Amino acid sequence: MNVEIDQCVKEVDTILSKKGLKIEDLHKELINSAKRIAISTIGKRINDSCDTEYDPEQCPEIVLWALGLVCEIWTLEILRQKTQEGHCYTHKKKTGEPCPIGSRFHENLFNEAKKSFQDVLIREDLLRKA
Numbered sequence: 001m002n003v004e005i006d007q008c009v010k011e012v013d014t015i016l017s018k019k020g021l022k023i024e025d026l027h028k029e030l031i032n033s034a035k036r037i038a039i040s041t042i043g044k045r046i047n048d049s050c051d052t053e054y055d056p057e058q059c060p061e062i063v064l065w066a067l068g069l070v071c072e073i074w075t076l077e078i079l080r081q082k083t084q085e086g087h088c089y090t091h092k093k094k095t096g097e098p099c100p101i102g103s104r105f106h107e108n109l110f111n112e113a114k115k116s117f118q119d120v121l122i123r124e125d126l127l128r129k130a
């Protein structure tokens with residue numbers, strides 16, 4: 001399975017570019033994106049021996065797996081970009097340069113987000129070994 005990083009970022013960017021979209025309505029759009037990602041990257045999983053089948057459009061395990069990837073990838077991508085740019089409307093306006101304070105602010109968010117994702121994976125490894 002190859003995760004399409006660019007596709008994940010583009011899916012969320014497209015959703016967020018829709019005018020008038022409220023954060024409360026984001027989930028429906030994200031689920032539709034997750035289904036597209038699930039179909040293109042994870043696909044249908046079949047275990048003939050046990051007569052078990054996971055449909056990438058309907059199975060919560062697969063759709064939420066893809067949703068997790070979409071959210072994680074987009075969040076890290078946007079925070080990394082904002083770390084580089086500073087993403088500051090106050091100081092950049094005056095100097096025209098990326099704001100170092102804004103960069104540090106976003107770098108802290110990026111590091112916290114990344115660590116939270118890493119912590120989940122570390123926990124899973126520990127549980128598998130227990």
Ligand SMILES: [Zn+2]
Binds near residue numbers: 099
């Ligand atoms: Zn600033």
